Amino acid sequence: MKLTINQIAELAQVSKGTVSKVLNGHRGISDSTRERILKLVKQLDYHPDASARALALQKTGVLGFLIPHEAATSLTGNYWTSMLSGTSQRAAQAGYNLLVLTPPHEGDLQGALNHILKRSTVDGLIIGSELLDRDSLSELVLRKVPFVLLGRNPDFDHFSVDIDSVQGTTLMIRHMAAQGYRKIGALLGPAHYPYSRERLDAYQRTLSEAQLTWTASAHSDYRSDSIRRSLLSLLESHPDMDALFLASGGDFLLDTLRILRERGIELPRFGLGVFDDYPFMELLSPAITAIRQPLFEAGEEAVTLLLQLIQKTLPASRLVTLPTTLVSRESCGEVTRER
Amino acid sequence: MKLTINQIAELAQVSKGTVSKVLNGHRGISDSTRERILKLVKQLDYHPDASARALALQKTGVLGFLIPHEAATSLTGNYWTSMLSGTSQRAAQAGYNLLVLTPPHEGDLQGALNHILKRSTVDGLIIGSELLDRDSLSELVLRKVPFVLLGRNPDFDHFSVDIDSVQGTTLMIRHMAAQGYRKIGALLGPAHYPYSRERLDAYQRTLSEAQLTWTASAHSDYRSDSIRRSLLSLLESHPDMDALFLASGGDFLLDTLRILRERGIELPRFGLGVFDDYPFMELLSPAITAIRQPLFEAGEEAVTLLLQLIQKTLPASRLVTLPTTLVSRESCGEVTRER
DNA sequence: TTGTACGCGTTATCAT
DNA sequence: ATGATAACGCGTACAA
Numbered sequence: 001m002k003l004t005i006n007q008i009a010e011l012a013q014v015s016k017g018t019v020s021k022v023l024n025g026h027r028g029i030s031d032s033t034r035e036r037i038l039k040l041v042k043q044l045d046y047h048p049d050a051s052a053r054a055l056a057l058q059k060t061g062v063l064g065f066l067i068p069h070e071a072a073t074s075l076t077g078n079y080w081t082s083m084l085s086g087t088s089q090r091a092a093q094a095g096y097n098l099l100v101l102t103p104p105h106e107g108d109l110q111g112a113l114n115h116i117l118k119r120s121t122v123d124g125l126i127i128g129s130e131l132l133d134r135d136s137l138s139e140l141v142l143r144k145v146p147f148v149l150l151g152r153n154p155d156f157d158h159f160s161v162d163i164d165s166v167q168g169t170t171l172m173i174r175h176m177a178a179q180g181y182r183k184i185g186a187l188l189g190p191a192h193y194p195y196s197r198e199r200l201d202a203y204q205r206t207l208s209e210a211q212l213t214w215t216a217s218a219h220s221d222y223r224s225d226s227i228r229r230s231l232l233s234l235l236e237s238h239p240d241m242d243a244l245f246l247a248s249g250g251d252f253l254l255d256t257l258r259i260l261r262e263r264g265i266e267l268p269r270f271g272l273g274v275f276d277d278y279p280f281m282e283l284l285s286p287a288i289t290a291i292r293q294p295l296f297e298a299g300e301e302a303v304t305l306l307l308q309l310i311q312k313t314l315p316a317s318r319l320v321t322l323p324t325t326l327v328s329r330e331s332c333g334e335v336t337r338e339r
Numbered sequence: 340m341k342l343t344i345n346q347i348a349e350l351a352q353v354s355k356g357t358v359s360k361v362l363n364g365h366r367g368i369s370d371s372t373r374e375r376i377l378k379l380v381k382q383l384d385y386h387p388d389a390s391a392r393a394l395a396l397q398k399t400g401v402l403g404f405l406i407p408h409e410a411a412t413s414l415t416g417n418y419w420t421s422m423l424s425g426t427s428q429r430a431a432q433a434g435y436n437l438l439v440l441t442p443p444h445e446g447d448l449q450g451a452l453n454h455i456l457k458r459s460t461v462d463g464l465i466i467g468s469e470l471l472d473r474d475s476l477s478e479l480v481l482r483k484v485p486f487v488l489l490g491r492n493p494d495f496d497h498f499s500v501d502i503d504s505v506q507g508t509t510l511m512i513r514h515m516a517a518q519g520y521r522k523i524g525a526l527l528g529p530a531h532y533p534y535s536r537e538r539l540d541a542y543q544r545t546l547s548e549a550q551l552t553w554t555a556s557a558h559s560d561y562r563s564d565s566i567r568r569s570l571l572s573l574l575e576s577h578p579d580m581d582a583l584f585l586a587s588g589g590d591f592l593l594d595t596l597r598i599l600r601e602r603g604i605e606l607p608r609f610g611l612g613v614f615d616d617y618p619f620m621e622l623l624s625p626a627i628t629a630i631r632q633p634l635f636e637a638g639e640e641a642v643t644l645l646l647q648l649i650q651k652t653l654p655a656s657r658l659v660t661l662p663t664t665l666v667s668r669e670s671c672g673e674v675t676r677e678r
Numbered sequence: 679t680t681g682t683a684c685g686c687g688t689t690a691t692c693a694t
Numbered sequence: 695a696t697g698a699t700a701a702c703g704c705g706t707a708c709a710a
Contacts, residue, residue: 030695049688051394053688071427087442388702
């Protein structure tokens with residue numbers, strides 16, 4: 001049999017209401033009975049049942065992390081897992097449990113969200129925002145569900161944590177220009193993703209600030225064949241390109257390196273800079289210059305923000321923007337000169 | 340106001356008991372009222388409250404994935420996240436939610452486990468078994484908590500999903516021997532981890548099967564300084580070593596490559612084989628020969644097994660062992676000969 | 679075929 | 695300071 005509050009009450013010779021008060025730190029209990037109950041609770045290792053507590057309080061003590069893609073693809077890479085890591089860490093430290101919400105099949109996002117919401121399984125939500133439309137988000141606000149966006153949504157103003165794409169792109173393009181590259185192309189993520197647009201803009205602006213008029217860019221989704229197609233056509237239509245800015249990490253880099261090698265294009269004579277840093281980049285030859293995103297920290301910040309929303313303490317600001325750092329390595333000219 | 344079963348009942352002009360029966364597919368309801376209720380439910384998008392349902396049924400519809408290390412370290416690598424990915428995928432498809440249980444601070448594992456259990460927040464548990472002792476596991480069995488171990492526990496027989504360390508190690512060592520290496524050393528994970536022992540045994544057995552008597556091995560934990568120390572002492576005490584078997588992935592490879600380069604040891608004249616495969620290994624020069632572990636699949640299998648335990652349908656076998664595959668690349672001799 | 683009443687374990691309110 | 699009692703929302707025997 002499972003231990004219940006009734007049994008504790010019986011053993012302590014009090015009513016269950018008294019036990020509840022002690023457990024929740026309410027005042028108006030004599031020290032003697034408080035200690036008697038506390039001792040019993042500790043001794044029997046009693047913990048109030050989560051479901052019953054949730055029902056009574058209308059709070060589950062659970063945070064949901066909604067990842068917009070199915071687990072098989074999203075949780076295999078570095079991006080979402082690093083954010084999840086930070087989220088999990090801080091949630092655990094704050095005494096919350098973390099539910100990983102991953103659509104059962106690619107595209108079932110809305111359904112998964114609705115399912116969770118209507119059953120009120122979670123107290124709040126952290127949402128990978130890239131695929132949720134304006135209407136869904138509006139409904140969340142309307143229904144007063146506390147939530148935080150991970151990655152800003154351009155046409156929906158809400159509490160969110162973002163990594164500074166503009167600052168990162170500027171950092172990288174300036175660096176590439178400073179290294180002497182003059183015809184810097186850009187391979188970007190899907191055109192409808194907000195950060196693709198931001199990075200494209202920043203890329204163009206920074207180039208023109210550096211008095212470089214040469215420009216070439218292409219979009220691609222995350223499938224290898226798409227990356228290959230986009231990059232090949234970019235290379236062919238711009239044979240004079242002398243450097244490439246990869247505006248996304250993960251498979252972008254792997255496929256790009258394969259293609260560059262196939263075509264006999266040598267780094268760092270041809271420059272390469274990537275948005276997203278991994279430890280292994282240091283071991284490639286040449287090592288790859290990259291923008292390091294504070295993904296773990298973004299996850300942490302998102303939880304912090306969300307908890308404030310749940311507790312209705314107004315956060316300091318609606319938007320937390322985290323800066324990136326440049327990790328300068330050989331693929332982008334630096335070492336060439338020394339040699 | 341939140342929609343409740345009472346409101347549905349009222350609107351449908353029936354008692355809530357009837358609504359409940361319809362919702363749960365019980366029979367003994369006339370088609371007309373069933374359809375009337377169903378229509379209403381669909382129309383208003385009603386979903387029964389999760390907490391209330393959990394309280395009544397004594398089932399939460401939630402599975403827990405207990406990772407033995409704090410999120411900051413464990414969820415940053417590839418190992419746990421890949422398993423988590425498979426777990427999340429299959430859980431979602433089976434209609435379960437997945438709770439990521441990660442100790443708030445390194446070492447708080449027992450506390451976290453107890454917390455979850457006593458409150459009965461989950462219907463079942465998938466446990467990264469390496470750090471849980473026999474007593475804790477026994478208690479789980481005693482309390483009839485359905486759980487599955489990810490990674491077999493040598494001194495505790497229970498339902499578990501494991502990746503075949505012995506088969507993988509044998510595969511690799513045979514390959515290295517076939518490539519002509521004669522003095523193959525081994526750098527293993529922490530000595531108290533079960534799979535370290537398994538891999539060490541398999542390493543020695545395979546060598547002796549191949550009539551190779553030369554042997555050298557060292558253990559290390561996952562911190563860079565420890566890896567460095569172990570490897571350096573291994574190299575120094577065995578200057579004639581001509582190949583190395585890295586029995587763990589992740590940072591092991593990164594640190595090892597750094598050290599080998601520092602010391603001017605060239606691959607593949609010196610052979611290198613790693614237990615754990617990553618896409619980027621293909622891009623290193625030379626590319627790294629590796630054992631590929633079916634981590635995602637292990638996560639999936641664990642859920643499948645767990646669901647059977649929860650439904651009390653006896654699984655076919657207590658132990659699911661998944662085979663590895665060898666990914667042969669340049670770091671281990673293959674290409675040398677061709678050149 | 680449908681409705682009633684109670685239990686699930688906890689918390690909160692209102693008496694005492 | 696403590697104790698009854700009524701929610702919380704749902705499932706389910708059992709009665710009608």
